[in-house]
Amino acid sequence: MTLWGGRFKEGTAAKLSQFKDSIGFDQRMYAEDIAGSIVYARALVRAKVLQAEEAETIIRGLEAVRKEFAARQFEFRETDEDIHTAVERRLIEIVGAVGGKLHAGRSRNEQVATDLRLWLLHRLPKLDEALKRLQVALIQRASEHTETAMPGYTHLQPAQPISVAHWLLSYCWMLMRDRDRLRDARRRMALCPLGSGAIAGTPFPLDRQAMARELGFTAPTQNSLDAVSDRDFVAETAFALALIGTHLSRFAEDIVIFSNPGFGFICLPDRYSTGSSLMPQKRNADVFELTRGKAGRLLGNLVALMSMMKALPSGYNADLQEDKEAIFDSMDALAAMIPLLADVVVALEIDEKALRAALDEELLATDLSEYLVRKGVPFRTAHEWVGKLVAMAEETGTSLSALPLDRMQAVSQRFEKDVYRVFDMDHSLASRDILGGTAPQSVRGQIETARDCLERLDEIGGMG
Ligand code: ARG
Numbered sequence: 001m002t003l004w005g006g007r008f009k010e011g012t013a014a015k016l017s018q019f020k021d022s023i024g025f026d027q028r029m030y031a032e033d034i035a036g037s038i039v040y041a042r043a044l045v046r047a048k049v050l051q052a053e054e055a056e057t058i059i060r061g062l063e064a065v066r067k068e069f070a071a072r073q074f075e076f077r078e079t080d081e082d083i084h085t086a087v088e089r090r091l092i093e094i095v096g097a098v099g100g101k102l103h104a105g106r107s108r109n110e111q112v113a114t115d116l117r118l119w120l121l122h123r124l125p126k127l128d129e130a131l132k133r134l135q136v137a138l139i140q141r142a143s144e145h146t147e148t149a150m151p152g153y154t155h156l157q158p159a160q161p162i163s164v165a166h167w168l169l170s171y172c173w174m175l176m177r178d179r180d181r182l183r184d185a186r187r188r189m190a191l192c193p194l195g196s197g198a199i200a201g202t203p204f205p206l207d208r209q210a211m212a213r214e215l216g217f218t219a220p221t222q223n224s225l226d227a228v229s230d231r232d233f234v235a236e237t238a239f240a241l242a243l244i245g246t247h248l249s250r251f252a253e254d255i256v257i258f259s260n261p262g263f264g265f266i267c268l269p270d271r272y273s274t275g276s277s278l279m280p281q282k283r284n285a286d287v288f289e290l291t292r293g294k295a296g297r298l299l300g301n302l303v304a305l306m307s308m309m310k311a312l313p314s315g316y317n318a319d320l321q322e323d324k325e326a327i328f329d330s331m332d333a334l335a336a337m338i339p340l341l342a343d344v345v346v347a348l349e350i351d352e353k354a355l356r357a358a359l360d361e362e363l364l365a366t367d368l369s370e371y372l373v374r375k376g377v378p379f380r381t382a383h384e385w386v387g388k389l390v391a392m393a394e395e396t397g398t399s400l401s402a403l404p405l406d407r408m409q410a411v412s413q414r415f416e417k418d419v420y421r422v423f424d425m426d427h428s429l430a431s432r433d434i435l436g437g438t439a440p441q442s443v444r445g446q447i448e449t450a451r452d453c454l455e456r457l458d459e460i461g462g463m464g
Contacts, residue, residue, distance in 0.1 A: 003085050003103075022082040022321050025328060030069040032118040033083045034062050036111060037091075039214045040194060040206075041102055047204040049105070054098050061095035062087070082321075083115070084108045105206070107198035109228040109316040114193050116324065118215060120237055123331060124186055130338040131179050131244070132454060135172045137345040139450055142168040146440040146447075149425040150265060150355045151363055156257075161363050161425045164350060166438040167254075169446055174247040176453055181240040183460055189233040192217035196224035199315045228316045231309055234323045238302040241330040242295070248341065249295035252288035255348075259285050264354040269347045287344055294333045301326040359425050361400045365390055367428050368400070368419070375414055385412045 002012065041058045044050040050058070065087055068074040080086035085108070092099035145164035152162035192212035195202050201224040208220035221227035258265040268285055276282035304326045308319050365386050372382035388411045393400050401423035408415035421427065433439035436446070 002079050002081065003088060017078070017081070020081070020318070020321075022324065023076060023080050023086055025325050026083045026112070026115075027069075027076075027086070028328065029083055029115040029119045029324075030074075030087065031066065032115040032122070033087050033111065034066045034069075035118065035215060036114045036194060037062050037087065037102060039211050040106060042214070043194075043206040043208075043211050044102070044104060044204065046210070047206050049204050050101055054101060057095050057098055058091065058102050061091045061099055064094050065090045082108070082112075084111045105197060105202035105204045106194075107196075107228070107316075109198050110193045110196040110224075112320075113196070113228050114215070116327075117189050117191070117193070117217075117233060120233070120327070120331075121186060121190060121216070124182055124237070127331065127334055127338070128179055128182055130335070130342065131175050132457075134338055134342040134345065135175050135179075135450070135454060137342045138168045138172040138175075139447055139454075141345060141348065141350075142166075142172070142443070143447055145350065146443045147426070147429070148350070148352055148355065149359055149429055151358050151360070152438075158358075158360060158363055160366055161359060161428050162438040163429055163440065163443055164355070165440075165443045165447070169443065169450060171247065171251045172450055174250075175244070176450070176457070178240065178244045178247060179457055180460075181243070182237075183457070185233065185236045185240050187218075188236065190216075190218045191221045191227075192219070193221050193224075193227035195220060196227040199225050199228055225315060229312070229314065229320070231305065231320060231323050234327050235302065235305045235309065238298075238305050238327055238330055241334055242298040242302040244334060244338075245295035245298035245330075248337070249292040251341075252291035255288045256285050256292070259288075263358065264351055265358065267349040267351060268344070269349065272344050272347060287340065291337055291341065294337060297333060298330050301330045361423055362390060362393075364400065364423055364425070364428055367422050367431070370431075371419060371422050372412075372414055377412075377414055385414075 005011075038059050041050060041055045041062070045052050045055045065074070068090070074086075074090070076086060077089065080089060088099070088103060091102065142165035145168070148164040149161045150164050150167060151158045152160050152167070192208070192215055194211045194215075195206045195208040212218070212220045255266055255268075257263060259268055268283070268287075272287055274284045274286040276284065305323060308322045308326075312319055368386045368389070369379060369382040372385065373379050377385075389400060389403060389408060392407065392411075393403055396403075401420060405415065405417060405419070408419065430439050430441070433442050435442060
C-alpha cells in the first residue's frame with residue numbers, strides 16, 4: 001500500500017510506478033532524511049503534537065531504520081516510491097501505528113528540499129578538500145620549476161617564454177576561485193525548509209530555529225512556497241561544478257598537447273598512461289581526455305537543471321524530482337576525477353630538454369622590441385623593425401641571434417652591440433618581475449600568496 005492511497009479506488013499502474021519512483025537514486029539521502037525526521041519528531045513534542053514517549057519510540061525506530069540502511073540490509077518494497085516513503089513505511093513496520101504520527105503537518109516537498117540541501121552541505125567539503133589537494137600538488141610542482149622556461153602560447157601559437165611554475169599556478173588560481181564559489185553556494189544553501197509543509201507552512205507551532213540548528217543549518221528559510229519549490233541551490237552548485245570541470249578540461253587539454261610527441265614537454269608515467277589494442281607504440285593520455293570529456297557532462301547537467309526549472313509554476317512540481325540525478329552525477333564525476341588528477345600532477349614528468357629545444361628565439365621578438373623601447377624608440381616603430389628582422393631570419397633560415405649586427409643596422413641604427421644580450425630565455429623571464437609576472441622572483445611571491453590563500457580558505461571554512 002502507498003502512504004497516500006485513501007482516495008484512490010485502484011493501485012498505481014506498474015508502468016507509472018516505474019516511471020515516477022525516485023527510490024532508485026534518492027536512497028542516497030537516507031541519512032539526511034532520517035536526521036530530518038528525528039529533528040522533526042522532537043519539534044512535534046515541543047509543539048505538543050507528540051508525547052515525549054511517542055517521540056522516543058519514533059526516534060528509536062528511525063535509528064533502527066538508519067542501521068538497516070547503513071548495513072545495506074534495508075529491504076525495499078514495491079510501494080517505496082522514494083526515500084521519504086520508504087523510511088516512513090519501515091518506521092511504521094518497526095514501531096507500529098505511532099510511527100504514523102510523525103508526518104503530522106509535514107510534506108515530502110519540504111523533506112526533499114531539506115534532504116538535498118543537507119546532502120550537498122555534507123558532501124561539498126570532501127570535494128573541496130580534494131580540490132585543495134590538487135592545488136597543493138600544483139604548487140608543489142610549481143615550486144620545483146620557477147626557473148624552468150617553456151613556450152607560452154596565445155592562439156596556441158608560440159608567444160613568449162614563461163616558467164613551468166607560472167603555467168601550473170594559473171590553474172591553481174582558477175581552482176582557488178572555484179573553491180570560493182563552492183563556499184558561497186554553500187552559504188546560501190544552508191537554510192532549513194522544515195516547517196514549510198507542502199507549500200503553506202505548518203499549522204503546528206514548530207520551533208523552526210531549533211530544527212535548523214539541530215540539523216546544522218544556519219537559519220530557517222523565510223518563505224514556505226519558495227523553500228519547497230526553488231532549486232537555485234542545486235543550479236548554483238551545478239554551475240560551480242561545471243566551471244570546475246571547465247577549468248580542469250583546459251588543464252587536461254594542455255597536457256594532451258604537451259604530452260604529444262610533437263611537443264614532448266610532459267610524459268605521463270606508465271601507470272597513468274593507456275595503450276592501444278592495435279597500435280603497439282601508442283601511449284595515450286586517457287585520464288586527461290576523459291577529464292576534458294567530463295566537462296561536457298557537467299555542463300549538460302547544469303543545462304538540464306536550468307531547463308527543468310524554467311517556467312515551472314509556483315509551488316512544488318514533480319519536475320523537480322529530476323534535480324537529483326543531475327547533481328549526483330556531477331558530484332560523482334568530480335569525486336572520481338579530482339583525487340586522481342592530484343596524483344597524476346604529482347607524478348607528471350617534465351622534460352626540460354624538450355622544453356629547451358622548443359624555446360625558439362622568435363619567442364623573444366617582443367623582448368627585442370622592448371630593447372628598442374628602452375632606447376627611446378616608439379613601440380609601434382620597434383614592432384615594425386623587429387618584424388623585419390624576423391622576416392629576414394626566416395628568409396635566410398637562421399635564428400634571430402645569428403643575424404650579424406650590420407644586417408640589423410640596415411633596418412635601424414638603433415640596434416647596437418648589446419642587442420645580443422636580449423637572446424637569453426632566463427633574462428627574458430627575469431625581466432618580467434612585476435606582480436603576477438613570470439619572473440622566478442615574482443612566481444616565488446605568487447607561491448607564497450597562493451599558500452596564504454589556501455589557509456584563508458580553510459579559515460573562511462563554511463565547509464566544515
Ligand atoms: N520524490 C520526490 C522528489 O524527489 C519527493 C517529493 C514528492 N512530493 C510529491 N508531492 N509528490 O521531488
